[in-house]
Amino acid sequence: MSVSSWRLKIKHQTGFTYGGKVASSYNEARMSPRNEARQAVLEARVEVWPPARTYRYEDYWGTVVTAFDLHSPHEELQVTAAATVETLPAGDLLGPSEGAGWSDLAVPDNVDRWHELLLPTSRTALDDELTELAGQLKGGHPTPHAAAMATCQRVREEVTYASGSTGVQTDAVHAWRQRKGVCQDISHLVVGLLRTMGIPARYVSGYLHPRPSAEIGESIVGQSHAWVEWWVGRWTAFDPTNGVPVGERHVVVGRGREYGDVPPLKGVYAGPKNTGQGVEVAITRLR
Known part of the structure; x- marks a missing residue:
């Protein structure tokens, strides 16, 4: 990475609250940055509450998905994604007359x-x-x-x-x-x-x-x-x-x-309707 790169720490919290106990839920989180030409992921993790076993895969479009399901009664679901990413400035930009016709x-x-x-x-x-x-x-x-x-x-x-x-x-x-x-x-x-x-x-x-x-x-x-x-x-x-x-x-x-x-969090569940979704994103420039 060049000296003009940035290093960013991102913490993204989201989740649902329900109008009673949910018996089970099946969820997908798309909250993890990708490794690619203009950004390098130095660290990335996704944590779930209540605790659940998670597994990761890339979907059809190449997005990293963290999937998990819960089978114990719960009244809220919280997902926290944390990542440290090094990014580059805008690179070789096309002029108005350039590119395919x-x-x-x-x-x-x-x-x-x-x-x-x-x-x-x-x-x-x-x-x-x-x-x-x-x-x-x-x-x-x-x-x-x-x-x-x-x-x-x-x-x-x-x-x-x-x-x-x-x-x-x-x-x-x-x-x-x-x-x-x-x-x-x-x-x-x-x-x-x-x-x-x-x-x-x-x-x-x-x-x-x-x-x-x-x-x-x-x-x-x-x-x-x-x-x-x-x-x-x-x-x-x-x-x-x-x-x-x-x-x-x-x-x-x-x-x-x-x-x-590419929704950050989606899923299906059995139980009373959800009463709201909270989202918090904190970003810190480390360099």
């Missing part, structure tokens, strides 16, 4: 290769207004990469970031119509627009240190975060919510078609 993306081999990342999903499907906007953005730019960057800018200009304005089930159309949402909604909008243009796009889930000038050793309230990657001969990443390339403040956990492929 529109005709390259239309080649049958490329369409077949990225088929799943060109289809709409329940959260990324567009209505007529957004489909028309996708056509305008595509027609107004000579390269797919230029159109993708313009799409990020347009969505950021039109949709105000407003914490609590939407939920995990909100789709792109709803967020667009109310012109506000969170990082998940902004990313779903960008992904949906890009796919409609014929640009393979994927949803990325992870963490963001919110301060570019973070003090060493200061622990602050962080956040789960979402951003976008698109393929124009190679994958390139951008954070449309903040209008910045993905760099040392971003930590990747998983990728997929949309949020439904």
Whole structure:
């Protein structure tokens, strides 16, 4: 790693409380960062309360999953993921005229290769207004990469970031119509627009240190975060919510078609309904 890398310590706590005793539950946590080109995982662990035996595997999309089940009565479930990750700044960025052309993306081999990342999903499907906007953005730019960057800018200009304005089930159309949402909604909008243009796009889930000038050793309230990657001969990443390339403040956990492929915690259980979910993320810059 170069001297310009960051070292981040992340602690993510989440879980459910129930309106009585739950007899059993089966769960999956997607809260562990990945080892990849721009980030090295130095340490990662996931702890569960009540205690349970866990096992890890990589899912279809390459996300690390910690799976566990509980068979003793419990009224709450808590999962804590801790990790130390070294990250790199944004690297070799493409210029507006660089990357694959529109005709390259239309080649049958490329369409077949990225088929799943060109289809709409329940959260990324567009209505007529957004489909028309996708056509305008595509027609107004000579390269797919230029159109993708313009799409990020347009969505950021039109949709105000407003914490609590939407939920995990909100789709792109709803967020667009109310012109506000969170990082998940902004990313779903960008992904949906890009796919409609014929640009393979994927949803990325992870963490963001919110301060570019973070003090060493200061622990602050962080956040789960979402951003976008698109393929124009190679994958390139951008954070449309903040209008910045993905760099040392971003930590990747998983990728997929949309949020439904990478939720931090999901499961099924037998018992009374849950009465709430708590989430806390603390991030400390170690160097």
